[in-house]
Amino acid sequence: MTFxxxxxxxxxxxxxxxxxxxxxxxxxxxxxxxxDCGEGTQVQIRKYRIKFQKIDHIFISxxxxxxxxxxxxxxSSMHLLGRTKxxxxxxxxxxxxxxxxxxxxxETRLKFQLIYIDSKTxxxxxxxxxxxLEIYGFPMKHRIPTTGFLFIEKPRxxxxxxxxxxxxxxCIEEMVQIKxxxxxxxxxxxxxxxxxxxxxxxxxxxxxxxxxxxxxESVRENAKGVSLLYHEATFHSSLKDRAKSTFHTTSExxxxxxxxxxxxKLVIGHFSSRxxxxxxxxxxxxxxxxxxxxxxxxxxxxxxDKANAVRSEDMNT
Amino acid sequence: MTFxxxxxxxxxxxxxxxxxxxxxxxxxxxxxxxxDCGEGTQVQIRKYRIKFQKIDHIFISxxxxxxxxxxxxxxSSMHLLGRTKxxxxxxxxxxxxxxxxxxxxxETRLKFQLIYIDSKTxxxxxxxxxxxLEIYGFPMKHRIPTTGFLFIEKPRxxxxxxxxxxxxxxCIEEMVQIKxxxxxxxxxxxxxxxxxxxxxxxxxxxxxxxxxxxxxESVRENAKGVSLLYHEATFHSSLKDRAKSTFHTTSExxxxxxxxxxxxKLVIGHFSSRxxxxxxxxxxxxxxxxxxxxxxxxxxxxxxDKANAVRSEDMNT
Numbered sequence: 001m002t003f004x005x006x007x008x009x010x011x012x013x014x015x016x017x018x019x020x021x022x023x024x025x026x027x028x029x030x031x032x033x034x035x036d037c038g039e040g041t042q043v044q045i046r047k048y049r050i051k052f053q054k055i056d057h058i059f060i061s062x063x064x065x066x067x068x069x070x071x072x073x074x075x076s077s078m079h080l081l082g083r084t085k086x087x088x089x090x091x092x093x094x095x096x097x098x099x100x101x102x103x104x105x106x107e108t109r110l111k112f113q114l115i116y117i118d119s120k121t122x123x124x125x126x127x128x129x130x131x132x133l134e135i136y137g138f139p140m141k142h143r144i145p146t147t148g149f150l151f152i153e154k155p156r157x158x159x160x161x162x163x164x165x166x167x168x169x170x171c172i173e174e175m176v177q178i179k180x181x182x183x184x185x186x187x188x189x190x191x192x193x194x195x196x197x198x199x200x201x202x203x204x205x206x207x208x209x210x211x212x213x214x215x216x217e218s219v220r221e222n223a224k225g226v227s228l229l230y231h232e233a234t235f236h237s238s239l240k241d242r243a244k245s246t247f248h249t250t251s252e253x254x255x256x257x258x259x260x261x262x263x264x265k266l267v268i269g270h271f272s273s274r275x276x277x278x279x280x281x282x283x284x285x286x287x288x289x290x291x292x293x294x295x296x297x298x299x300x301x302x303x304x305d306k307a308n309a310v311r312s313e314d315m316n317t
Numbered sequence: 318m319t320f321x322x323x324x325x326x327x328x329x330x331x332x333x334x335x336x337x338x339x340x341x342x343x344x345x346x347x348x349x350x351x352x353d354c355g356e357g358t359q360v361q362i363r364k365y366r367i368k369f370q371k372i373d374h375i376f377i378s379x380x381x382x383x384x385x386x387x388x389x390x391x392x393s394s395m396h397l398l399g400r401t402k403x404x405x406x407x408x409x410x411x412x413x414x415x416x417x418x419x420x421x422x423x424e425t426r427l428k429f430q431l432i433y434i435d436s437k438t439x440x441x442x443x444x445x446x447x448x449x450l451e452i453y454g455f456p457m458k459h460r461i462p463t464t465g466f467l468f469i470e471k472p473r474x475x476x477x478x479x480x481x482x483x484x485x486x487x488c489i490e491e492m493v494q495i496k497x498x499x500x501x502x503x504x505x506x507x508x509x510x511x512x513x514x515x516x517x518x519x520x521x522x523x524x525x526x527x528x529x530x531x532x533x534e535s536v537r538e539n540a541k542g543v544s545l546l547y548h549e550a551t552f553h554s555s556l557k558d559r560a561k562s563t564f565h566t567t568s569e570x571x572x573x574x575x576x577x578x579x580x581x582k583l584v585i586g587h588f589s590s591r592x593x594x595x596x597x598x599x600x601x602x603x604x605x606x607x608x609x610x611x612x613x614x615x616x617x618x619x620x621x622d623k624a625n626a627v628r629s630e631d632m633n634t
Contacts, residue, residue: 014397015390017363039390040357046334063422065393069386073332073356076382080331094422101418105380105411107461144424 001029001132003153003205003303005228006315008044010269010295012234013066020044020297021066022211022270024230025055026151028133034058035149035209041070042077048298048315053083057128059119059135060091061211062146068095072102075114083112090119090127090137092145119147124222132156138222140213142247148213150222152206155181158198168192203227205303208263211270214244215253220261227303228310229263230295232270233281239272251281255288264303265310269295318346318449320470320522320620322545323632325361327586327612329551330383337361337614338383339528339587341547342372343468345450351375352466352526358387359394365615365632370400374445376436376452377408378528379463385412389419396427405432407444407454409462436464441539449473455539457530459564465530467539469523472498475515485509520544522620525580528587531561532570537578544620545627546580547612549587550598556589568598572605581620582627586612 004027009020021038025045032055034041045052052074060068068091078087089095096116103110117127119137127149128135136150157179165175174184174192184192208223211232223229234248243250249257251268258266266289271278278294285292293299298315321344326337338355342362349372351358362369369391377385385408395404406412413433420427434444438454444466445452453467474496482492491501491509501509525540528549540546551565560567566574568585575583583606588595595611602609610616615633620626 013393015359015363015394017360039387040360042332043334043357046332063419065390065419065423069390069393070356073382073386076330076386077332092422094418098415098418098422101411101415102380102382105409105415106382 001153001205001305003028003151003207003227005207005230005301005303006048006050007267007269007295007297007299007301008041008048009038009297010271011038011066012270012272013064014273015039016273019271019273021069023070024209025050026207026209028151028153031130031133032056033135033151036061036067036211037069037071037074038066039069039073042074044297045074053078053081053085055087056085057088057090059127059137059147059149059209060089060095061119061140061148061209062142062144063092063094063098064144064212067212071095072099075099075110076106076108079108079110079112086113086115088115088117088128090117092120092147093118120145121147124150136222139218140210141216141218142212142214146213148219148222149209150206150226151208152226153204155204156202157181158194160197161199164197168197170197202305207303212248214247215249215257220257223257223261223263225262227264228267228301229258229261229265230267230269231257233268233285234270234272236275236280236284251284252288255285255292258285258289258292264291265301266292267295267299267301268292318470318522318622320345320468320524320544322524322547322618322620323365323367324584324586324612324614324616324618325358325365326355326614327588328355328383329587329589330381331590332356333590336588336590338386340387341526342367343524343526345468345470345522348447348450349373350452350468353378353384353528354386354388354391355383356386356390359391361614362391370395370398370402372404373402374405374407376444376454376464376466376526377406377412378436378457378465378526379459379461380409380411380415381461381529384529388412389416392416392427392431393423393425396425396429400429403430403432405434405445407434407436409437409464410435437462438464441467453539456535457527458533458535459529459531463529465536465539466526467523467543468525469543470521472521473519475511477514478516481514485514487514519622524620529565531564532566532574537574540574540578540580542579544581545584545618546575546578546582547584547586548574550585550602551587551589553592553597553601568601569605572602572609575602575606575609581608582618583609584612584616584618585609 008023011019023041233251233254237252325340328336550568550571554569
């Protein structure tokens, strides 16, 4: 089952010609979720030939401009190009007024329904759920309320070993229970363990998105054991005071968090524009967590079926 | 004296990878004026190595997104990069609320003063004036209130021919009058014509910006005789009904307007994204007005000292 993250932009607030501001596309089982939407995101979406009318859910972490200034343009283009499907926005409450003020000024009456869901939370909160996926918001630690997002597959039905069906003479009801990962309790007192009867369980794939934030316990808890963690690393540890005063993270701390949370892979981004050679940040993070990569525009991270393996592709080539 | 217009973007509303939305930089006597500011303008400003802190005045024609969605990002960057100088915005009234709502949400307190001047007008209105330049707003005809902008040099002091100083035995007061283009009336009844005594007057340079609008009398009047006219030509005349219903102009009408207004040069832009080869628009406009050019990103139009001569340069090369 598809579980991919594509980096559309990962710059920090001050603009450069080298980076686009933050935006990512998360594709889980062919459902497209946009996470943050800095200025120019709609151009990036076109550049990477993504069908943007397929995006039905947009998640905005917080209301600093480099994470949402591109949203009004994207929504306007969706409208201009004939969208009629609902679109759900998981975002801080203030966003609704920001968008409506602009639609009003241009006398735009959207042809599609915008559904606003407040993403602000003090604890892990389920924001979205379908048959195979759950998306949670969780609090982070920034200058204004900021939410991290956790994408996590629902456990699939377990596969039963044929030999056990015979051995235990399982009836259909009992098999359903076992597939749903529940032990069978028979009237004679026998207990049949679902784990004993099943095999080759695929790893649950998961992704945690954490930008922007100071290092915090909530990230460590919510990103615990994820296949892939995107964490900001705005500064090198030589600027840790600056990181602290602006509520950002150093590459040292990002590496430590990945190590402590025992994630599969770490991708760092949201680098201050002062770093021309970002390897200084990569090297520092790798000191603490070897499985670290630098984000780049057009990077696609594919979470494979193998436990915690993440393959990285370059969509620019 | 410098009088240049640089095209940063000229696309119509629907975004493409070929065009940026509308924005221009007008440089008159080394004062930088930004006209419209579609999404991504700040990146274009950086691309063409323009010092954006030199921009002290921004003009927004109307509140359709492709003309102002880049403004909030540009202002935020100016703030982030330490601007303290005032900045004046000539724009429809609604813009103030749009910007303030966003600054409030991100808890941004600008370090510089934003001065809002309402650009909406039913007749030619003086918006800006300094020693050498006047900038007027004038009404155009679009779906929402839209203002055209006219940049026009003030008449410079006339130069007196030395031979006439002697011949008329001009005193200092009389010379000042003549330099200010006023005839001298002597107590003995003699009248000395300022035009007779002066020479080699430079042509007054002027520029009219007209996007977006249906063809209208106000443009013809206000662009009368300008050195350079930028006029939208969203559609070819084969789509004149579409142009009419959306309050846009065809390339046929743009050519006719330039001819009737007797301008020096016409540059057309704001093309619908349906035109892959825009020469169809150029050719049609040229049928009516030979001195027509297509806009392109990075095009610099230099109004030279020679009467109505406009030199076009490519800043991409």
